[in-house]
Structures are given as structure tokens and as C-alpha cells.
Amino acid sequence: MTHSDSRTMRRVLRREIAGTIGLLTDEHDFRAMRRYRSFTFDDHAAYLKHVEGLLRTRALQGSHTTVALFDPEEYAEFCTQKGLDPDNPSSRTRFTARLAVTGPTLPYEGQPLSDLLPALVDEAVRQATWEYATTLLARLGDCTSCGEDLGRAAFARASDLLVRILDTAPSGNRHLVCSVTGPPETLLAALRVADTGAAVELDETEALEFTTVLALGLATESPGGLVIRVSAPGEPDRVYGWRLRAYGLEPLTAGEVFDAYCTDVESGDLISPESNVDYCEPPGLGEVKPAQGHHH
Numbered sequence: 319m320t321h322s323d324s325r326t327m328r329r330v331l332r333r334e335i336a337g338t339i340g341l342l343t344d345e346h347d348f349r350a351m352r353r354y355r356s357f358t359f360d361d362h363a364a365y366l367k368h369v370e371g372l373l374r375t376r377a378l379q380g381s382h383t384t385v386a387l388f389d390p391e392e393y394a395e396f397c398t399q400k401g402l403d404p405d406n407p408s409s410r411t412r413f414t415a416r417l418a419v420t421g422p423t424l425p426y427e428g429q430p431l432s433d434l435l436p437a438l439v440d441e442a443v444r445q446a447t448w449e450y451a452t453t454l455l456a457r458l459g460d461c462t463s464c465g466e467d468l469g470r471a472a473f474a475r476a477s478d479l480l481v482r483i484l485d486t487a488p489s490g491n492r493h494l495v496c497s498v499t500g501p502p503e504t505l506l507a508a509l510r511v512a513d514t515g516a517a518v519e520l521d522e523t524e525a526l527e528f529t530t531v532l533a534l535g536l537a538t539e540s541p542g543g544l545v546i547r548v549s550a551p552g553e554p555d556r557v558y559g560w561r562l563r564a565y566g567l568e569p570l571t572a573g574e575v576f577d578a579y580c581t582d583v584e585s586g587d588l589i590s591p592e593s594n595v596d597y598c599e600p601p602g603l604g605e606v607k608p609a610q611g612h613h614h
Contacts, residue, residue: 337381337383337384338383338414338415338417338418338423339372339383339386339414340386340387340388340410340413341386341387341435341438342362342388343387345362347388347390348362350390350391351388354404354405355405356405356406357405357410366431370431373385373431374428377426382425382426383425383426384424384425384426385423385424385425385426385434386417386423387417387422387423387439387441387442388413388414388417397413400412421442421445422438422444422445423438423441424437444507444524447505447506447527448507448526448530448531450505451527451531451534454534454538455472455473455533456469457469458472458537469533469537472534472565475565476529476533479532479536479567480509480525480528482603483544483603484511484518486600486601486602486603486604487546487548487601488548488556489513489548490548490549490550490553490556491512491548492510492511492546492548493508493510493511493549494508494509494510494544494545494546494547495507495508495544495545495546496509496528496542496543496544497542497543497544498531498534498540498542499541499542500538500541505531505534506531507524507527507531507532508528513550532544532562535562536562536563536566537565539564540562541561542561543561543562544559544560545557545558545559545560545578546558546600554594554596555595555596557596557597558572558575558597558601559575559578559600560600567603569600570599571599572597572598575598576597579592
């Protein structure tokens, strides 16, 4: 094989290698990394410009790149645990490799970095919300009366309610939001469901996260709510919802839904209602109302 053939083969192989880039999304994290002498960037805007250029170059070469959220605090902890020098590029490479498996990531598909950055942050928030809710569910333990795993029972209950909500919804694309209020902050989960006419399509990860947050609200009897917006061509959007109750959902009236959507959360001032939107009561979920709290 000639030297030219070897270089050609190496270029072909490089296209077969998937890469991950750990990205410092904000100025605060960028400044935290500047304490390491081996991190040579001194301007966040210039850093982002170079990252975007690298992503475009790899895409033009046919290489697939995943972008991960690089957290300096997690990086420092990783280096301490592994006995690595944090002021060494190889340590950052090892941490980024771990992020590819465990951290919030998104594939680079040619989108501007200005679109990728907020999407990556949203992905990180989603993952953190799911992990937090899962941990709290696991801590609930077993029922002292029957020995049933309370977190597992709540998840099964939430799954059943979600199926009923989707089955009773009118035809159209659905956007669901579940909020659970509690210390230290409100947890939010969203689920988008596409209606193709022949079937409904949803992201399984989104559905898992949504069900977990709903389960947490049901199990802990925390204040919260669930709203759904259904959009169909040629028809007004329909918006309705429920407030969370112990292991159940209580329908909101049309007036309550209207007030929730047409009141500024911070100031309490009225907001003009959207045009072509019907605020209405939810359809019946076709179930017998469950007993309060955990039931056998």
C-alpha cells in the first residue's frame, strides 16, 4: 500500500469515528475553567466561535459529533475521584468521554450554536429533573400496611392516568405540561404527542420523565397541575387540565383554565386571551375515583 493510499484510508477511518465535544455554555462556567493554565481560551465569545467552526468542519468531513454540557464543578469532582490532574487536557478528554455516556448530550446536525446552546441547557434541566424525581420516589419506601413499594405504585398510577388522558383527548397534536410544587423548587415536565391520523407518536424518554414527575406529585400529595393543549388543523386549540390530588386528578373548570392562562404569574395582572383558543373542561377519564392517598 502506498503512502497516499494510507492517508486516504486514515481519512476514511476518521469519518467512522464518532466524537463528543464538552461545551461550556455560559460565561460563568467559562471563567471557572480559566483557572487552569492548560485551558488557553480567554474570551467566551471567541471560544464559542471556534467550537462552531470545528463542528461545521467535522460535519463537512462526514463525521458525527455529539455535544455535551461541560460542568466545571463536576469535572473537578471527577478528577479528584480518579486521581487526575485537572490542569491537563487529557483529563478533560476523559471527563468528556464519560459525559458522552452519562451526561446531557445532543447531536450536532448543522444547526447554529445559538439554537444548540439553549436546547442543550434544556436537555440538562430535563435530565436533572428526572433524576431528582426518581430519587425522591425511591426514598418513599414501602407502605407500612401492605408492604407495596410506594414509588412504584405511584408510577403505575401515573402511567395509567397518562394513557387515559391521551385516549380521551380529541384528535390533534397534544402538548402536555405537568408541574409539581415543592421544596426546593417547582418541577416541570413536558410531553409532545404527534397525531398522524393513523397513530400517535411520542418520545419515550419524554414520556418517562413526564410520568415520573406526575408520579411524584401524586405520591407526595404536593400542589400541582396538569394541562393539555390539543391542536388540529382548521379548529381552535383546546386547552384543559386538572389539579393534582392524592393518587388522582381533579378536573379544572373552564374558568379556572382561563384564569391560569390569562393571568401574569408574577404580577397577577390579566393577560389578553389568545385568539382561536377554547379554554374548556376536560373529558371524563372513564375511571372510578380512587381513594385518597395510597390504596390497596
